[in-house]
Structure formats: C-alpha cells, structure tokens
Amino acid sequence: MPEGDKKMAEGLQSVILTMQIVEHVARTGKGVGVTSLATALGTSKSRIHRHLQTLVQQGYVFQHEDSERYEIGHQLVSLGQAVLDNSGLVGASRDSLLALRDRIGRSAVASQLTPEGMLVIATVRGPSPIEIGVRVGSLLSFNGSAQGKVAAAFSSEAFQQRVLTGELTAYTEHTITDPEQLAAEFAEIRARGWATAPNQAALGLNTLASPILDASGAACGTVGIVDLAQSLDAEPDPEHIAAVLDTARRISVLMGHSGALPFG
C-alpha cells in the first residue's frame, strides 16, 4: 500500500462494493456477468460472486436461471418508488402537471426541495417528438437551474446565505456564479414569483419555474415547464407564466398553503 492512511478513512469497503455492484447492474440494462463486473470494479471474481449471491438472496438482483447473467431485481424499483411516495408532493402534483402540459403544450416538471438541491420527482413529456425534459431522480443546483433559484428565493434568509456563500458551480458559461448577482436575482424572483434559467443548466435549454409553498409559506418544491431556449425566452410568454403560476398555486393549496400568494 503506497500511501495508505493508517486508519480507515474511506468507509466500509463492503458497503462501497455492494452499492457499486448494484449501481453497475442497474445501469447496465441487460445482464452482466461475474467476470465483467470483476474487471470493471477492479476486484476478484470470487468477491463479486459472493456479493452477488447475497444480493440475489435478498432479492435486489436477479439471476437468470440459465445460471448465466445477473440483472437488477424489482426491489430496487420499489425502493426508489418508496422514496418518491412518502413525499406527498409527487401525488399532489401529478394531475396538475398533466393539466399544465395540456394547457401550454410543453414538458412539465415538478421538483422537491432537498438540502442538496432540487430533486426532480415527476415529469410529463411534451407533445414534441424530440424528447425534452429532465429525468426523474436528477438533482438540480440552486444557482444553475430555474427550479433551484426559485426555491432558494422563497426559502429562509439563512438558507439563501448558505447558497450564496457555498460553492457556485458553473454548468455552462451562462450559469450565475457571482454571489451578488445571484442575490439580486433572488430578490427579483421573490417579487414576481417565477424564474427562468436560459442556457444556465445546459446549453440550449430553458426552464420556467414557480414555487410550491407549504403551510408555513416556505418553498417545498417547484413546478415548471422545460423547453428549448429558443422557444422559451428569459422573459416568457405571459400566458405561460400565468399557467405555471396558476399550477403552482393549485399544488401549494394541496400542500396546505393558504393560496394567498406573497407576490405579484
């Protein structure tokens, strides 16, 4: 061991390997073999085999009965779903999301506030043949997404400070990385109730988002529409803004908010 720290500082190896295996098997659509996993993760066949056997036994991985390849089991899906389920947001937003999509014909997306970022919890694909949108499970930053900015703008002062003083990663050259500029935009967003982020999360894309407020009046999530930057301006169509604001208010009510908007 060349540069080993005397203590263990990297975490429990079996845990890491377990999750690496699960991740690998899950991402690789079709069956994976012991050997390819072993080389991919840089460890021995027998180790992988034992871990896989245990995962099979626990139902997280499934082994094709021809005694060949390993595939991901259904428990993983169920697990991921459980996370979404016990966020009341996903249930409250599903129907409104559909209505929003139908009303203005764009991909609609709902996200939930987490301390690490905005977690995309539900999406509805737009009518466009091209697939535009965000994946469920993605995490959007507070400085580089309309969702993040709008949620931060409607969170506590302390939270905003944490965002502003934290690291502001640039995802594109249009991402806001200057704390002052971001603070100014927060104020603006708070006043009008919506945010956009043209080319800020990814070049060519834009999102229009509004906050979902809970009983305490703080943001707990966002709803919005996603489209190509060329079709969705930094100052979007007033009709679109109205539709998003309206949807946000409706979901907010379901989440226990009074419905009285603290803006425009």
Added chain:
Amino acid sequence: MPEGDKKMAEGLQSVILTMQIVEHVARTGKGVGVTSLATALGTSKSRIHRHLQTLVQQGYVFQHEDSERYEIGHQLVSLGQAVLDNSGLVGASRDSLLALRDRIGRSAVASQLTPEGMLVIATVRGPSPIEIGVRVGSLLSFNGSAQGKVAAAFSSEAFQQRVLTGELTAYTEHTITDPEQLAAEFAEIRARGWATAPNQAALGLNTLASPILDASGAACGTVGIVDLAQSLDAEPDPEHIAAVLDTARRISVLMGHSGALPFG
C-alpha cells in the same frame, strides 16, 4: 449458535446489513437516528454508524446538517428510475397509457415481463376520487393477475409449462390454483387477446389486460385498466376491450412488432 450450518449459508452480513439500512431509511419517510436503527435492526450503534457514514459518503443517504437524523439520498431514486428507463417499454407506453385513461376514464397500467412476474412499470390514475390502481414496482403473479395470465398465454410453450408446474399461490379464494384450469384459460386468452382477473389478485378489484408483443411476436409486457370488480366485469364492456386491445397494438408496434395480431 443453536442450529448453525458450519459454513456461511446466509450471505455476506455486511451486504445484508447495508441493504437493510437503505431499505429502512428509504421506507421511513422522515429522518431516522442511529439509535433507532440499531434497535430496529438488532445490532450495535457503532456498526450502524459506520455503515451509515459510508452510505452518506457514497451519496445514498443524506445526513441532516444539524448532525442529527439520516434520510435517504437522491441517488436511490435515480437508481430505481434507471431500471425503468432501460426498459424501452416505459417510454413507449407512457403516452398511450394517458390516451387510454382519457378514452375510457379508468386507471391505466403497463407492466413488463420478468422471469419472476409482471413488473408494474407505469401507471396513470383514473379520474375517480378514490385511488384505485397498482403501485409502480409491484410484482404481479402469473396465475393471480390479468397481466400475468395474458403474458404467460402469449409466451412460449416452455414458459407456460414452467408456470403451470410451478407453485400457484392463492391470493384470494378466486385465484386459480389448478394447473389444468389455468392451462385452459391460457388457451382462451390466447384466442381472444385479453384477460381479466376478477377478485383474483385482491378482493374487490379487477383488471383487463392485453399483451404487448415484441418483434419476435412474444409478449414482453401488458397494458390494461384497473377498476373495482363491480365496475369491471369478467366479460368487460366491448368498448373497453377494444380500447385496451387498440392501445396494446399501438405499443406493440413501438416495440417492433408488425402489428398483425395473432388473434380475433
């Protein structure tokens, strides 16, 4: 050790514990503490703590910064979603499912064939205020669900034999557990292209399902509608049957099937 097998036959303990922790944290909507986890899983605080630390470090679990409770991280959602994503079915069926729901006003559901059963991969809630339906991630049996029966009926002879000779669990008193009776129903289903399962998976519920066929002509999944047994007969409304068959055919085409139905 009372009845210990001399060797390890139970699988790697750290793997088991890891998944138990993840499961526990995921199912418990809100934050869990080290101590409660330790008692719930019957092990020591330090062990749980180390495992949790590693999971945090890997991003699967998130620790509230007040240095208090542990919650599930976003990676899990992303992982479960990945499983769904690399089944082309979920993408192909989403829109058709909505159309089906809108056409006949019932909860619509799509499932995918797996060797263990039918995995529910997409659902659309009906307009009814009561929530009727199946959860994404659920696994439906081959003998006790319309989805399972229809998929088996449109699978290979060998597959059907495996189902018929396997264990036929009774979920209700109406579940078919007699192999001969089940074989007869398979034949019938294959001839007409749809199946129902009134009160067979759960008392009070019924499902009408049709097969999604792939390029090879074998079933790779199902679409269908779910409703109360009293609203959905064993011999459903011809209009509903037509709608479901139609939807199934459309999705089948997206999956590479010719569209020429091998039945009615």
Added chain:
DNA sequence: AACATAGTTTCGATCAGCGGGACAAGGTGG
C-alpha cells in the same frame, strides 16, 4: 480432443470491521 471462457466452490490466512465503552453536545427538569 484440446482449448477457451464462463460461473461456482473450497480453504486457510488475515486484516476489515466489530463490540464495548469513552466522549461531546444538546435537551430537560428539578
């Protein structure tokens, strides 16, 4: 028939990870 490549199993050595207990930080109530 020899070879190649897959998954599985065995076995003894070893170090990763365990238990138990100390420690710090809040919270509570007397």
Added chain:
DNA sequence: CCACCTTGTCCCGCTGATCGAAACTATGTT
C-alpha cells in the same frame, strides 16, 4: 445552574467474517 438523560461520534485491541488464489465444472469453440 447543575445533575441527568439521550443523542451522535470516536477509539482501540481482538477476532472471525471476508478475501485471494486456485481448483473445479459446465459450455461453447477451434
């Protein structure tokens, strides 16, 4: 304000769960 809980976190020496390497089996290929 101070004992007294109850948290989560950290430390350390012992040990058995887990590892690597190699043998074994089964299939497919040359």
